[in-house]
Amino acid sequence: MWDGPYGDWGSRKYLVSSLDQSLKRMGLDYVDIFYHHRPDPETPLEETMQALDFIVRSGRALYAAISNYPADKAREASKILKSLGTPCLIHQPKYSMFERWVEDGLLDTLKEEGIGCIAFSPLAQGLLTDKYLSGGIPEGSRASKAHGFLRPANITDDKLAKVQKLNEMAKSREQTLAQMALAWVLRHEGMTSVLIGASKVEQIDDAVGTLQHLDFSAEELQKIETILNG
Numbered sequence: 001m002w003d004g005p006y007g008d009w010g011s012r013k014y015l016v017s018s019l020d021q022s023l024k025r026m027g028l029d030y031v032d033i034f035y036h037h038r039p040d041p042e043t044p045l046e047e048t049m050q051a052l053d054f055i056v057r058s059g060r061a062l063y064a065a066i067s068n069y070p071a072d073k074a075r076e077a078s079k080i081l082k083s084l085g086t087p088c089l090i091h092q093p094k095y096s097m098f099e100r101w102v103e104d105g106l107l108d109t110l111k112e113e114g115i116g117c118i119a120f121s122p123l124a125q126g127l128l129t130d131k132y133l134s135g136g137i138p139e140g141s142r143a144s145k146a147h148g149f150l151r152p153a154n155i156t157d158d159k160l161a162k163v164q165k166l167n168e169m170a171k172s173r174e175q176t177l178a179q180m181a182l183a184w185v186l187r188h189e190g191m192t193s194v195l196i197g198a199s200k201v202e203q204i205d206d207a208v209g210t211l212q213h214l215d216f217s218a219e220e221l222q223k224i225e226t227i228l229n230g
């Protein structure tokens, strides 16, 4: 990504040159998966998908993928990629208890198209953990930093009240709230994986602990709905 023409979005020029720059920086010959970050309203989808096809065929990536595409655009992108012979491997959308747009058609589309799904920001950037429950913003936490998307203003009383109730529920399941939030994202049959962020090794250990208790009863799922819609 760079300032000026073709420095962002979805043109063939941008995608191929920015990947070449990344490969150079990383000292790699290829990446396993190359994602197109989000649809480009100014570039025909055909051009963007042809660029992904070229990137795979030229050996710069093993698989092509997309991110942040709404259901209709994801379906269109998938059809183009299939016609080119480079099927879309996976879609990376934002999904958590606090951001549920994927439930409104995207998951069905991915299932129909045979595309995997890996959710990013599953912990709503730390909000869906016990970190902010005491009311303050802990030093070093994401919300305490000047940059980034989680601002103190996003940590509202309404959200904290929900997080408090979810935290109690997680305790009754003998897991942390982060683990319950990750298990909840993974409850969909079509959810291939979940992409966590971590600022400490313990957070990765905590996330891995999710695998100890992934299932939910119908009552538990209903209780979560009640809390989230409350």
Ligand SMILES: NC(=O)c1ccc[n+]([C@@H]2O[C@H](COP(=O)([O-])OP(=O)(O)OC[C@H]3O[C@@H](n4cnc5c(N)ncnc54)[C@H](OP(=O)(O)O)[C@@H]3O)[C@@H](O)[C@H]2O)c1
Pocket (backbone or CB within 6 Å): 037, 067, 068, 092, 120, 121, 122, 123, 124, 125, 126, 127, 129, 130, 131, 140, 141, 142, 143, 178, 195, 196, 197, 198, 199, 200, 202, 203, 204, 206, 207
């Ligand atoms: N495709 C896209 O457009 C897109 C956009 C954004 C991100 N992503 C990808 O998705 C990844 C994850 O996104 P995200 O970082 O927003 O995800 P997230 O998992 O919702 O939030 C991660 C943050 O939550 C806190 N956390 C994690 N585990 C915790 C635990 N066990 N206990 C307490 N706090 C915990 C940490 O915050 P503290 O730093 O406060 O400790 C951590 O930095 C990113 O690294 C990036 O690769 C993709």
